Amino acid sequence: MDESLAPLTRRAVLTGVASAAACGGLLLRPAHATPAMMKEAIHRLIGEAPVRKGKVTVDIPPLVENGNTIAMSVSVDSPMTETDYVKAIHVFNEKNPQPDIISVHLGPRAGKAAFSTRIRLADSQNVVAIAELSDGSMWSDTVEVIVTIAACLEYN
């Protein structure tokens, strides 16, 4: 066997194995978002308005096995009338490659300020939801989620 080719072959085999076992390869991990990037993303969407804790409830299991699909529900305590309703709900994360998760836009016709979806998380981290009310006030909730198998970021 040609000695100089041996390491290359071995690497190719390892890469193959890593690709086969989804998420196996930890090479070339893209830079993660940071809590600072999350703050930046929040400022970009809602400006400098003060955000208070309360009214918002984020429902995610605190311990999830598979970061690729995590059920998440967000609800906001609001009467949803013509004069007092939730305009938007934005959800952010700290450590995925990008800090944004979802922004939903509602109106009084929603009847109930709540939605649910399935998200991906690349690591154990905080998830923050911010609700924008019709009077301009901002309310938030933060939930810590522990992820045992991170969402697939690298090799298929």
Place this chain on the structure above:
Amino acid sequence: MARTLVNVPSKAKRGQIIEIKTLISHVMETGYRRNETGAPIPRDIINLFVCTYNGTEIFRADLHQAIAANPFITFFTVATESGTVEFRWTDDNGQVETASAKITVE
């Protein structure tokens, strides 16, 4: 582009708050993964979902890479009148998928 599944109650009382459930099959490729040769797989996600009720927008969502494959979204609306609820998903390539459901309000 994709298969969709929507669930809207076929009948409702006027003023009743109804739950709408939607699902679309889509890879939601993040753009951060690489294929077996090491080349990056280009980003391809559904970035916009809009729901209209008899032509009026009642729900809109901007989606990002952190939404899991085959986006599943549920939300609420008030049953105001009989008619059609329409759904529209738009992906990064500008492809649009639509679905609709009839509702009878008594």
